[in-house]
């Protein structure tokens with residue numbers, strides 16, 4: 001069904017046709033956000049992307065800039081005076097809140113980063129939603145909220161004691177979202193993603209290995225003992241999973257793990273990168289210790305039976321997603 005988006009510009013009203021949702025995506029110029037923008041645009045939604053480009057890139061959403069169903073606003077979503085006018089101007093059905101600090105190690109070096117970028121961005125989004133009566137929020141959370149656990153964990157595992165400031169700021173955001181659900185009769189979809197990879201990746205172990213081997217092809221330094229083992233999920237599966245669950249669940253608080261059944265060791269990622277870059281033998285230096293860095297959870301695996309029971313599963317397994325991503329990044333960097 002076609003909806004009209006009413007855009008108020010001073011005293012003018014602009015009406016725009018759209019068949020999907022009227023969505024605000026914070027952090028929409030980032031790695032995952034830009035794929036979500038693509039998918040919602042494909043579905044005929046009206047999309048406002050708010051991103052300060054601190055970690056995102058305008059060329060990731062460039063192909064939508066001429067669409068009348070797409071608006072890009074370069075702004076820091078922590079700033080109420082910049083965010084509120086977007087809520088005033090467009091009547092959003094839903095906010096996909098992805099803006100955050102995604103650099104976990106940077107957050108451990110400077111403790112203000114996760115508080116500012118992850119927690120305060122959530123707070124400002126919630127305050128605007130309450131003020132302008134927007135009822136649905138989809139939130140990008142993380143298994144870092146669990147800290148060290150006996151794996152696998154289910155969604156209801158507790159108590160939760162994160163060991164990184166990133167995990168702490170996400171957990172605090174989840175708590176605030178839950179309280180705003182009560183305060184303002186909102187509905188929340190909280191997704192704890194595993195390690196997400198794919199085209200346009202800008203950070204993480206695969207990105208770092210390729211970048212480092214491009215600079216020095218004969219040697220690779222691997223943080224930790226290489227035995228860190230985590231599930232990796234392709235971004236196309238992640239977006240499928242988010243929208244699948246969002247469209248089929250209707251509780252006040254909907255919270256799900258999105259994940260895959262297998263996991264991949266860091267030493268295997270190094271091997272796959274070296275194979276795909278077709279490099280002669282590379283000397284791999286492990287820095288040692290179980291953790292890659294302070295705050296790293298070296299191994300995790302969570303129970304995904306809740307989302308499986310809804311009828312959703314990822315198409316690519318972890319190691320398949322890793323190889324697919326390595327190939328895609330080498331193509332993007334013209335290194336094949």
Ligand SMILES: NC(=O)c1ccc[n+]([C@@H]2O[C@H](COP(=O)([O-])OP(=O)(O)OC[C@H]3O[C@@H](n4cnc5c(N)ncnc54)[C@H](O)[C@@H]3O)[C@@H](O)[C@H]2O)c1
Nearest residue numbers: 027030031032052054055056076077099100102140195196
């Ligand atoms: N990539 C993963 O493996 C993974 C796993 C679990 C959760 N997440 C979460 O998913 C979301 C997206 O992650 P990503 O990997 O695409 O990271 P990303 O860094 O590519 O995307 C985050 C985006 O938010 C923007 N941003 C940050 N602070 C902002 C602010 N104050 N105002 C406006 N924009 C701001 C950045 O410029 C960037 O475009 C994040 O919330 C992240 O914590 C990611």
